[in-house]
Amino acid sequence: MKILVTGKGGREHALITALTESPGTHEIFAWPGSDAIFRTAQRTPVQGFAQLVPWMVEDGIDLCVAGDESLLVTGEGLANLCAKAGIPCWGPPKESAQLEASKEFAKHFLVRHGIPTAGFKAVATLEEARTAAAQVPVVLKFDGLAAGKGVSVCTTPEMVAEFLDTVFVQQAFGEGRMVVEECLSGPELSVFCSIVGGDYHLLTAARDYKRIYENDEGPNTGGMGAVASNDIVAPEVLSQIEREIIQPTVAGLQKDGLPYRGFLYFGLMLTQQGPKVIEYNCRFGDPECEAVMPLFGGDFARYVFEAAQNRLRPELLEFRDGWSVCLILASAEYPAGSRNGDVISGLESVEGARVYHCGTRLNAAGGFETSGGRVLAVVAQAVSREEAIAKASAAADRITFAGQQRRRDVGIMHFE
Numbered sequence: 001m002k003i004l005v006t007g008k009g010g011r012e013h014a015l016i017t018a019l020t021e022s023p024g025t026h027e028i029f030a031w032p033g034s035d036a037i038f039r040t041a042q043r044t045p046v047q048g049f050a051q052l053v054p055w056m057v058e059d060g061i062d063l064c065v066a067g068d069e070s071l072l073v074t075g076e077g078l079a080n081l082c083a084k085a086g087i088p089c090w091g092p093p094k095e096s097a098q099l100e101a102s103k104e105f106a107k108h109f110l111v112r113h114g115i116p117t118a119g120f121k122a123v124a125t126l127e128e129a130r131t132a133a134a135q136v137p138v139v140l141k142f143d144g145l146a147a148g149k150g151v152s153v154c155t156t157p158e159m160v161a162e163f164l165d166t167v168f169v170q171q172a173f174g175e176g177r178m179v180v181e182e183c184l185s186g187p188e189l190s191v192f193c194s195i196v197g198g199d200y201h202l203l204t205a206a207r208d209y210k211r212i213y214e215n216d217e218g219p220n221t222g223g224m225g226a227v228a229s230n231d232i233v234a235p236e237v238l239s240q241i242e243r244e245i246i247q248p249t250v251a252g253l254q255k256d257g258l259p260y261r262g263f264l265y266f267g268l269m270l271t272q273q274g275p276k277v278i279e280y281n282c283r284f285g286d287p288e289c290e291a292v293m294p295l296f297g298g299d300f301a302r303y304v305f306e307a308a309q310n311r312l313r314p315e316l317l318e319f320r321d322g323w324s325v326c327l328i329l330a331s332a333e334y335p336a337g338s339r340n341g342d343v344i345s346g347l348e349s350v351e352g353a354r355v356y357h358c359g360t361r362l363n364a365a366g367g368f369e370t371s372g373g374r375v376l377a378v379v380a381q382a383v384s385r386e387e388a389i390a391k392a393s394a395a396a397d398r399i400t401f402a403g404q405q406r407r408r409d410v411g412i413m414h415f416e
Contacts, residue, residue: 001305002060004029004044006052006078007067008037010328010358010377011286014293015067016041017356022301029061036357036368049074053081063305066091066262069145069283073101079261088308089261092282096258099280103141103179106280113252115245116276118182118269126168132180133160139181140164146173149335151220153183184269184276187414189233190226190288191241191266193250194303196312197259200250202242204295204319205232206288207414212335214409221335222374225410227385228291229323241268241275249280261308290356290377291326295319323388325411326379327396331359332403334373339403342370346399353380353395370401385411 003026005016013036019028020040030037031044031052046055049071056064064082066089071078077094091097098105110117118139123129133140133154140163142150150173152163166172188210192203206228212218233241245266253260265281265288284292297318306313332339338359347355347368356379359372376399380391389411396406 001062001301002027002029003063003065003301003305004031004056004061005041005065005067006031006071008032008034009068009286009372010356010374011284011289012067013037013040013356013358014290014377015065015284017354018293018296018300019065019304023299024301026301034357034360035362036360053078053085053087056082056087057085061087063087063308064089064091065304066283069097069100069281072097072282073145088305090304090308091262092260096253096260097282099264100282101145103143103279104177107179107181109252109256110277113248113255115248115252116274118184118276118278120179120181122177122179124177126164129164129168129178129180130160133164136160137183139183140167141179141181142167142173143177143179144173149173149220149222153220184271184278186269186271188278189241189268189270189275190285191238191246191268192284192288192292193246193264193266194307194312195250195253195260195262195264196307196310197261198250198254199312200246201312201314201317202238202246203263203317204228204230204292205238206285206291207232208285208288209407209410209413212330212405212407214407215413219335221330223285223287224328224330224374224407226285226288226291226326227323227388227411228288228295228326229385230319230321231323237270237275241266245275245277261310287326287328287358287374287377290354290379291324294354294379294381295322295324320381322381322383323385323411324379324381325385325388325392326377327392327406327410328358328374329376329378329396329399329401330374330405331370331372331401332405334405338370338373340369340371342402344368344370344375344399344401349398350378350395352391353378355379355395355399375401375404385415
């Protein structure tokens with residue numbers, strides 16, 4: 001089977017690794033990919049998105065796997081273009097991907113279908129936002145895609161003013177509206193499903209750590225680590241999530257005429273009033289994907305290929321017991337920016353863990369250097385959470401580069 005994976009980060013490195021390790025012989029391609037990814041996958045010889053689907057047709061690609069979210073809503077949408085070309089695509093069409101691409105669209109969907117979520121108000125101007133966010137704490141969300149940086153949990157008026165300036169004055173994420181949301185409290189949980197029409201398949205749950213510093217301090221990032229396990233949430237809580245959130249979401253997509261084939265991420269807050277939806281992502285989460293993929297057994301490639309053709313076959317996947325811990329090593333200046341070109345040392349000495357490349361490149365000397373905010377994901381598995389943390393930490397300790405940032409409470413905080 002010939003498979004193309006779109007994207008270039010740690011999530012895509014993890015997906016490609018899982019596809020490569022699936023039974024059978026597969027040709028894996030990546031676009032745009034990275035130097036590290038191209039050690040496993042083949043380069044796709046196209047310069048721009050407009051050439052991608054025509055190349056897939058010409059080269060006989062059997063399956064397209066949408067790794068990141070951006071191409072799902074670029075132009076006509078990756079899945080829409082694949083459908084026209086007759087190529088199975090694991091990723092939703094553009095109209096359904098609005099669940100992630102527009103926070104306002106998602107909030108109205110949640111309210112319309114009676115799915116628990118925080119109260120909100122959508123605003124279009126700086127003045128409207130100031131009025132709506134007059135009371136703190138409050139959560140401010142840029143309406144569109146912002147690489148995980150378009151959300152601010154504001155606990156002071158100064159934080160509100162700073163984020164509103166970023167969105168409306170500096171327009172750091174481009175032009176767009178904003179959602180002003182009630183601030184919920186409680187531990188977060190990431191739940192993943194494969195959805196094919198009206199059918200769904202629950203996958204291993206996870207918890208990620210979004211803020212840059214330990215104890216959940218500092219600004220939000222795309223994610224500084226994650227922990228995954230079948231034991232991360234009590235069975236009765238997962239049943240409640242399935243009954244009150246997952247099933248109504250799948251039914252709502254059907255009722256609204258929104259076709260869906262792909263992973264759907266449910267970002268949840270476990271409040272005292274019960275689980276509530278913080279956000280949807282129309283793909284696997286990052287860095288949760290890096291934590292979850294090593295727990296998958298069975299035939300992942302065949303599972304995705306069948307699902308992309310409207311045949312959801314849960315029996316093709318197995319879920320390993322135990323715990324998986326992912327630690328993100330970030331570059332200097334992240335998340336406000338990133339410092340590129342810092343030489344990475346110690347990769348060859350890592351034992352007992354996987355290393356997925358999030359933002360690296362090869363330098364003239366043939367070694368890897370930083371090339372992005374999140375640089376590496378170091379992932380280890382063990383029977384117990386504590387052992388998995390110890391293994392991942394020991395492996396991460398072997399890797400060094402100037403300005404490295406890392407949280408040391410991943411898998412510990414929220415489990416006390």
